Amino acid sequence: GTYVFHLQAAVVISGVVLGPDGQPISDTNVVVGDAPGEFGARKAKTASDGTFSAAGCRPGDNKITADAKGFAAKSLSVILSDTNCGPFQLTLSSGKILKLRVTDSDGNPLADANVSLLPRPDLPNSDNFDPAQPRIRFNQRTDAEGRLEWDSAPDAELTFIVGATNHMVKRDVQVRPDGVEHVVTLEPALTVSGTVTDATTSQPIPHFRVVAGWPTRIPAGNA
Secondary structure, three states: OOOOOOOOOOOOEEEEEEOOOOOOOOEEEEEEEOOOOOOOOOEEEEOOOOOOEEEEEEEEEEHHHHHHHHOOOEEEEEEEOOOEEOOEEOOOOOEEEEEEEEOOOOOOOOOOEEEEEOOOOOOOOOOOOOOOOOOOOEEOOOOOOEEEEEEEEEEOEEEEEEEEEOOOOOOEEEOOOOOEEEEEOOOOOOOOOOOOOOOOOEEOOOOOOOOOOOOOOOOOOHH
């Protein structure tokens, strides 16, 4: 048969991104939607005069987020419509400097360790919920000395998950960007060994699969 898709009319918005001194910020990433990777989000970049334009935006409750190097990201909650499409103004504050160093339990640096920012857990019905809080995405790896630096961090308590090869992942690493180097120590990963035997014959089973954590059901014949 035939299925008919009914498309809703989109909105074209415009605006400008300024720095704390009121000067325009060029080459700023602007996202209209909850996050850059989510369905329906629209992206744009500011011109030399700090202005931007984004087409195909969803009408109704929405969020405009501006993110530029050296500045803390900021979001603006808006209700978009044909009569409310801008120009919108976002003024960014200077970003804070976050410094991290990842080491093993002996104090040796861990190169290529992965550091990811966890999103804020605030829910719409919680006391701490802020609809203007930007959904920042940060994922970076440490250098040969186990260090990384982020010069566009927001002035807030941030939570990270840190992991490295052959080491246990550390979750809920809370750091405030203050320009001081914070050290994260990872413990060596555990090694699990053993044997698998037939419960009836006690004979070893030559082919089997070991899963760490909760196992996922695998259809017969795919193991």
